[in-house]
Amino acid sequence: MKKTFTVTIKNKDNGKVYQEQVNSDEYILKEFEKKGFKLAFSCRNGCCTSCAVKVISGTLQQPEAMGLSQALKDKGFALLCVAKATSDLEVETTHEDEVYDLQFGQYFGRGYTRVAPPWEFEED
Template sequence: MSDKKVYTVQIHNRFEDKWYTVQVPEDQYILRTAEEQHGKLPFLCRNGACTTCAVRVISGEIYQPEAMGLSPQVRRQGYSLICVGYPRSDLVLETQDEDEVYDMQFGRYFGKGRVRFGIPLDDD
């Protein structure tokens, strides 16, 4: 008999307006397990380096030591990467627009207006 905990993870895919409920063992990545249980979710790198699979944690706790693509500040705001995230409780998650998360993380560096060939453009 296994002592592994298994958690119920509910994921709202905003892009398709679909809900997925999956059972994820504590030692398995949420994204991979959701795919195995027929959930279609956004992803790109599968290495925790981008923000394509970012979710907002509505409730519950995710352990994500490999999530290089999210700053500690964005994590504290309740965002996680499910490609490298392990459940630590039952969860309710919601997929996010990658641009929203990217802007939260890097907007202060790139939020100086539109750029063309390295030159900021005046607003038209």
């Protein structure tokens, strides 16, 4: 059964607070966009973490959030592009790449990643 919840989004960068009524069967990002808000996004498919937020209070469901590990979900992170409110909800935006670094940063600087294409290291 469709319900309506109040969702509050605090912008971590500029301190602004946005609040709207959203339908429980719609994605939160889409609901805010319908009302004229411009929130961060990229893939819109739960992969890139551009739309990541930290839940302050309330609950949501995000079964399609494949770009977010269970460990980060357990710490309260969510992806608004594929999240639906299941109660009144208060969230805070994250800094660009914050969640990406939390999830993958431990692997940076290891393995076979090259810092530049090999032809830049060739000598005459």
